Amino acid sequence: MKTFNQKIAITCIAVAVMTFSLVAAPNFANAKDIVKVAFIGPLTGGVSANGIGGRNSAELAVKVRNEDPAAKYTYEFVGMDDECKPNVGVQVATKIASDKRIVGAVAHYCSAVALSAVKIYHRFGLPVIVWGAVHPDVTYGNKFNEIFRVNGTMINQNETAAKFMTSNGYKKFVIINDTTDYGKAHKEYFSKFIVENGGEIIESFGVTADQQDFTAELTKIKKLDPEVIYFGGLTPVGVRIRSQMNKLGINAQFEGTSGLKSDAYIEGLGDLSEGTLSFIEGAPLEKLPGGEFFSSEYTKVGYDQAAESYGPFAYAAMNLLLDTIEEKGPNRKAVVKALNAPAEYDSIIGKIDFDDHGQNTVAAISKYVVQDGKWVLWEDSEYASGKRSLKK
Amino acid sequence: MDISLLAQFTVNGLMLGMMYALVAVGFTLFFGVLDIIVFSHGDVVMVGAFAALTGHYWLTGIYPDMSMWVELFFISCISIITVAAFGMIMAKTMILRLRSASPLNTLLATMMLGTVLREAVRLFFPGGSNPKPFPVLLPDISASFGDFTLRFDSVILFVLGALLIVSLHLLITKTKLGMAIRAVAQDEETARLMGVNFTLIVLITFAIGSAVAAFAGVMNGLYYNEINFGMGLLLGAIGFSAAIIGGLGNIYGAILGGFLFAGLQTLGAVAMPFASAYKDVFAFGVVILIMAWKPTGLIAEKTSERV
Numbered sequence: 001m002k003t004f005n006q007k008i009a010i011t012c013i014a015v016a017v018m019t020f021s022l023v024a025a026p027n028f029a030n031a032k033d034i035v036k037v038a039f040i041g042p043l044t045g046g047v048s049a050n051g052i053g054g055r056n057s058a059e060l061a062v063k064v065r066n067e068d069p070a071a072k073y074t075y076e077f078v079g080m081d082d083e084c085k086p087n088v089g090v091q092v093a094t095k096i097a098s099d100k101r102i103v104g105a106v107a108h109y110c111s112a113v114a115l116s117a118v119k120i121y122h123r124f125g126l127p128v129i130v131w132g133a134v135h136p137d138v139t140y141g142n143k144f145n146e147i148f149r150v151n152g153t154m155i156n157q158n159e160t161a162a163k164f165m166t167s168n169g170y171k172k173f174v175i176i177n178d179t180t181d182y183g184k185a186h187k188e189y190f191s192k193f194i195v196e197n198g199g200e201i202i203e204s205f206g207v208t209a210d211q212q213d214f215t216a217e218l219t220k221i222k223k224l225d226p227e228v229i230y231f232g233g234l235t236p237v238g239v240r241i242r243s244q245m246n247k248l249g250i251n252a253q254f255e256g257t258s259g260l261k262s263d264a265y266i267e268g269l270g271d272l273s274e275g276t277l278s279f280i281e282g283a284p285l286e287k288l289p290g291g292e293f294f295s296s297e298y299t300k301v302g303y304d305q306a307a308e309s310y311g312p313f314a315y316a317a318m319n320l321l322l323d324t325i326e327e328k329g330p331n332r333k334a335v336v337k338a339l340n341a342p343a344e345y346d347s348i349i350g351k352i353d354f355d356d357h358g359q360n361t362v363a364a365i366s367k368y369v370v371q372d373g374k375w376v377l378w379e380d381s382e383y384a385s386g387k388r389s390l391k392k
Numbered sequence: 393m394d395i396s397l398l399a400q401f402t403v404n405g406l407m408l409g410m411m412y413a414l415v416a417v418g419f420t421l422f423f424g425v426l427d428i429i430v431f432s433h434g435d436v437v438m439v440g441a442f443a444a445l446t447g448h449y450w451l452t453g454i455y456p457d458m459s460m461w462v463e464l465f466f467i468s469c470i471s472i473i474t475v476a477a478f479g480m481i482m483a484k485t486m487i488l489r490l491r492s493a494s495p496l497n498t499l500l501a502t503m504m505l506g507t508v509l510r511e512a513v514r515l516f517f518p519g520g521s522n523p524k525p526f527p528v529l530l531p532d533i534s535a536s537f538g539d540f541t542l543r544f545d546s547v548i549l550f551v552l553g554a555l556l557i558v559s560l561h562l563l564i565t566k567t568k569l570g571m572a573i574r575a576v577a578q579d580e581e582t583a584r585l586m587g588v589n590f591t592l593i594v595l596i597t598f599a600i601g602s603a604v605a606a607f608a609g610v611m612n613g614l615y616y617n618e619i620n621f622g623m624g625l626l627l628g629a630i631g632f633s634a635a636i637i638g639g640l641g642n643i644y645g646a647i648l649g650g651f652l653f654a655g656l657q658t659l660g661a662v663a664m665p666f667a668s669a670y671k672d673v674f675a676f677g678v679v680i681l682i683m684a685w686k687p688t689g690l691i692a693e694k695t696s697e698r699v
Contacts, residue, residue, distance in 0.1 A: 044521075045622070046521075048514070048521040049519075049521050052521065179669045205668050205669070206668065207668065208672060210626055211626075211672075212612075212623055212627070215404035215407075215408070216404060216657070216658050216661035216662055217661055217668050219404060219539075220662065222400075223397055223539055235522075235523070236620055236622075239523040239618055240616065240618055243616060243617050247616075249534065249541050264521075267519065267522055267523075267524075267525070268522060268525055268618055268620075269525060269618075305521075
């Protein structure tokens with residue numbers, strides 16, 4: 001029995017020594033306090049290209065800050081995967097929010113996940129800046145002080161999209177949307193603005209987010225003969241629909257939302273992607289105030305996946321969070337209070353100005369078209385200059 | 393509904409049914425010989441498609457001017473051989489070892505294997521998390537009759553699939569190997585006593601089942617011209633359901649089940665008054681009803697006296 005107790009004692013001492021050395025070592029090497037910040041996005045699953053782009057961009061902001069000798073703290077980056085699934089997102093959000101050492105987070109690309117996670121952040125008082133989810137209710141569906149968003153909402157997107165399409169002479173639309181909150185809200189807002197602008201929605205089709213075969217829906221659509229097929233959903237399904245449209249010989253203009261505008265869309269379709277439209281908030285990277293800086297830093301680190309469309313937003317969100325921590329200290333309440341105070345921030349995506357719901361009000365929408373295997377700003381494209389033309 | 397539209401839906405449904413049937417055949421073969429469910433089978437289909445795509449990158453790298461028929465032949469071979477070998481390795485290292493454990497362990501282990509395959513392709517295939525364009529290797533010719541467009545590539549794929557099923561049928565019913573597979577399926581111990589090499593037969597069965605899955609993967613790629621790492625997930629669930637409603641262990645049942653499921657999905661999307669978003673709910677709902685009506689499947693296994 002005695003030897004057993006001795007063994008326990010020795011083990012305890014060993015564990016204590018190891019723990020002490022682990023905790024203390026970085027402190028000896030570095031005089032700055034360590035502050036943890038988190039990122040949440042879809043790192044696996046169908047839209048992981050966007051999630052990884054966002055993760056890299058947010059991590060880049062932390063790296064740049066840590067290299068800055070003037071920074072008061074050393075930041076530790078925690079990247080988590082919500083798989084674009086609300087049930088997983090809620091678990092991850094709880095894990096992040098209940099970790100008291102994490103001062104703030106930059107979270108969520110998928111609206112369905114963001115909608116279910118915001119309550120948790122509110123309960124735990126964790127300041128969160130949304131970097132990609134576009135559903136209006138993420139900020140406007142609640143009065144949570146902790147939730148902010150740097151990107152615009154789908155209301156702005158669809159308003160611009162509907163005006164643009166109807167002013168280009170399109171009248172007959174068919175909507176395909178995925179049946180998540182994200183897709184359904186896209187359908188709702190696009191329909192609303194199309195009708196307001198004198199267009200007509202002939203029919204709409206709900207599809208699941210993991211559906212592979214769309215031939216049944218598309219055969220029906222072919223019979224309806226619309227001028228435009230609008231897709232409210234994300235890239236993987238968008239690629240399948242566009243590809244199968246071609247198989248069935250449907251010659252309508254294909255139009256997507258911000259969820260479609262990724263390099264993965266063009267990679268997945270090759271030449272077929274030509275002429276596809278999408279609408280997204282913010283300006284193209286090279287036209288952003290800090291776009292050049294962001295691109296060069298991103299390339300310097302050598303990430304093997306692109307930042308994708310929302311990368312700059314993730315970077316700007318993380319940078320804003322770090323700025324606030326630098327100024328107010330690593331305290332959740334202080335950060336929430338500071339972000340709620342009326343102020344205008346400069347960032348690589350331009351000015352950020354939160355309204356009383358924490359929504360960035362500076363949300364210009366850009367129109368894009370695929371031209372020669374690239375998303376080109378509409379105004380700069382040969383489609384706008386009349387050299388090429390959209391379908392019909 | 394006019395006749396051309398009906399024809400279009402029928403052709404779409406038949407193509408879908410052929411793919412489901414090919415996947416379901418694998419489930420039923422494995423269940424036949426070992427009484428186990430190999431849940432990773434859908435993801436094996438996905439691996440088959442990606443193996444073919446790798447073959448395409450490799451071959452076009454060496455011979456950029458290769459004719460599309462030659463390339464199609466070679467990438468199908470690469471895919472089928474790779475996946476058949478993978479099936480044998482899986483059987484040898486995992487399935488046969490788990491024989492002494494409860495069938496639940498095999499179910500769980502193969503489910504996890506499916507996740508491993510999926511994530512491995514996503515992580516290690518260059519740009520694997522994005523949808524990948526699959527090369528167009530069949531002539532882009534189609535004939536239109538009103539609203540009905542018949543694509544030549546669909547016809548070729550359907551005929552190839554049908555030929556594969558017929559040859560599989562001949563293999564099982566007419567050859568010595570087929571007899572050995574049937575013997576093992578019927579009664580393992582007696583088969584052993586009759587001099588059948590049990591392990592070898594199991595390995596060959598897994599090679600055949602996986603090769604059919606690889607073919608289904610290539611077919612999927614050629615039909616949609618797009619593949620992605622998650623394509624096997626739903627395909628696996630549907631293939632499994634098709635095998636169950638047809639009668640697990642019976643190849644014809646699996647084929648019937650595959651076409652039936654595709655028919656239900658198409659019906660759900662086209663003829664039902666509710667939104668097409670519920671077509672899977674409808675199809676799986678009917679599967680549950682069929683299971684309640686015929687618990688052993690539409691074509692029940694003949695050897696139900698097996699103890």
